[in-house]
Amino acid sequence: MKRTLLLLWLILVPGITFAAPQGWAPLLEPAQLSELLAGEQGIRVLHLTGNYDEGHIPGAVSAPYGQFRGPQENAGQLPALPALTRIVQELGITADSPVVLVHGGSGSVDMGASTRVYWTLKSLGVETLAILNGGFAAWQAVGLPVSAEPVSVSASDFQPQWSDMYRVTTEQMEGLVDGGDAQIIDARPQPYFVGEQASAARAGTLPGASNLSFESLFDGNRMKSGDEMGTLLDAVVVPNAALTVTFCNTGHLGSIDWFAISELGGYENTRLYAESMAEWAMDPDRPMINEPANN
Template structure:
């Protein structure tokens, strides 16, 4: 039987575990064996965010197999509507969601995604960002997700789980948030900041667009740095030791930088935010959650817009 320790005691208990992270304590990344060890001595809340049902089955991926004691918290609970998936969940609705999952502000919480590839990691990073902004601490992402847990041949449970609700009330912090208004000021030069595009190159160059975006292109003055850079070539679902520190240094990311990470809907961008803020430890990194879907739909200035689309847009709106 596990017991619920304080966050400090939890962190101290993990000091003896080989956690893959910037510190020896809990998070921001934890490997499968370390989480297995932690479950024997402490009581972390494990949120399994895998969505959807198994192919040719009425059962969800969670029901087919999950980490013992985990709670099902599908990713879509933390996402906006179809027309703007990156939009923030209203604070009152987010409070209801976290209560229903049994989340409290001071209980150590681990986020588990499938661990399929680099794109899949973005879901865990976005949930981590949401929980951190909600005041939940300490936090960790299971490096490699459920796939890593199963590859380590660790135990799984099957079937549904009914969470024990909490009475948490959140106050969503804007410390790691960039709004459309903030980005407009950065573009206008009235607020400092460097805009980092986490998408694949085709999106940044204007040769592809998200279905919900009004136009292809990127933010004016943006810099291209795709989210997939942080992952090892041999294990594309894992962030390997030393990769983040090396890449941050090689690309000139460091303390004092005012960085804003964006993509199409705040998914890939959450990975860049997580790597730069939580792993590289750069203070002042913010996520623009609505990203290019929100920006383009508002009719704002774009860069790298293909000529024919740009000319049509100019004729219709008089805007670039």
């Protein structure tokens, strides 16, 4: 009964969606974004990582990734709703704003900034979201315009309401691990999954977890898409799982897996354990597997 109630509580009814601009997709190539910006008014482009002052997409607003993260001891923690409300209002975002997220493009790890903010904004009720594949570096690589002029925007009066539709808390994760009721996916590279490396308090992974390293989702700095991504996910993700949960150390890499599975793969009921191993491993009584002492 406890397991059943937990799953019923987690699986919520989707909310209202807004019409996206023609040609919109969760993952945009530079040419696609350029065409959208040329034809659509009101698209908000957020520059998350890299040196904004040295160059950015014309019209992009500086939105440093760090403001969307938790404290140093656990960056995966969510800022409080009032802080997130202030951030989205200062960025001029409303529930129906089309928002494109742009990381610097320094590597596949860097894309976690875009996927984590995408997940955060979607949880706040922003429906029309996209990520620039390859980030600002990909934009520059094809010779598209670059600006060094800072952009300011008028604040919105958006009052977001946080939805746990895409999130699993530590308490919920304990119940899912205990009951075996979810497909749990570790997004970290294999050495972390098998306990050979660690950046949390303990090495190892969650009981019942499988490994889909975020690195496998990329060709170089660009995320796979289309049939290539679909084939990769179909080989790993259980299609009829009641719930799929991704995690990593601080919810950064785990959000990459979440984005691929949920937004590109279309697998329903995919959630992110945002606090991930940084919080889980703090309690020595929480079970883990692949710990070095147990190998």
